[in-house]
Amino acid sequence: MVKIPYPELKKGATIIYEGKPHEIIESALMFQGRGQSNLRVRLKNLIEGNTISQTFHPSDSFEEADLEKKDIKFLYQTKGQYFFCEINDPSKRFSFAEAQIGTQTKYLKPNGIVTGIIFNEKIINFVLPIKMQLKIKESAPGIKGDRAQGGTKSAILESGAEIQVPLFIDEGDVIEVNTETGEYVKRV
Numbered sequence: 001m002v003k004i005p006y007p008e009l010k011k012g013a014t015i016i017y018e019g020k021p022h023e024i025i026e027s028a029l030m031f032q033g034r035g036q037s038n039l040r041v042r043l044k045n046l047i048e049g050n051t052i053s054q055t056f057h058p059s060d061s062f063e064e065a066d067l068e069k070k071d072i073k074f075l076y077q078t079k080g081q082y083f084f085c086e087i088n089d090p091s092k093r094f095s096f097a098e099a100q101i102g103t104q105t106k107y108l109k110p111n112g113i114v115t116g117i118i119f120n121e122k123i124i125n126f127v128l129p130i131k132m133q134l135k136i137k138e139s140a141p142g143i144k145g146d147r148a149q150g151g152t153k154s155a156i157l158e159s160g161a162e163i164q165v166p167l168f169i170d171e172g173d174v175i176e177v178n179t180e181t182g183e184y185v186k187r188v
Helices: 098-107
Strands: 003-005 014-017 020-031 037-045 051-056 061-063 067-078 081-086 093-097 113-119 122-127 131-139 152-157 162-166 174-178 183-187
Touching: 014 061, 067 122, 081 098, 093 098, 093 122, 098 122, 162 183
Parallel strands: none
Antiparallel strands: 003 061, 014 020, 020 037, 037 051, 067 081, 067 113, 081 093, 113 122, 131 152, 131 174, 152 162, 174 183
């Protein structure tokens, strides 16, 4: 059992809070009178997917969440459930509710590989790669002459997500998308 002291409670740290693993997604020091500081954090519950705001004090310390990672394969989605399997054993299937995984659903495509998060020998959630390659399913053609200004247009990806892309991108093109920001990176 590794304790994480107050100064190490930074973005990306994983702690056990109220008996469940949480990831710190934002942290900011708040100074109050006479030099005392508190840490304002936003925590993401890695099992349920919800986020909460919390204030920690210098006397607080937390147990580090012992997480493991493993590649898993996305299979399909039906009725708000997203089904996955282990890469080496397709018979070991499991699912997550849409509410649990949140906005990550926008970039999932069948047979796509993601990183599963394991806590207490059970896969509790997953993380997308920061950059993913997705095909453009729908996009209006760029208007000749508009390309010089570097404008953007709306496009729908094979996963169903809608993002802004440069005017030179056409239907059928494969692009790289930053899954954290939801922004176009480059044409592949």
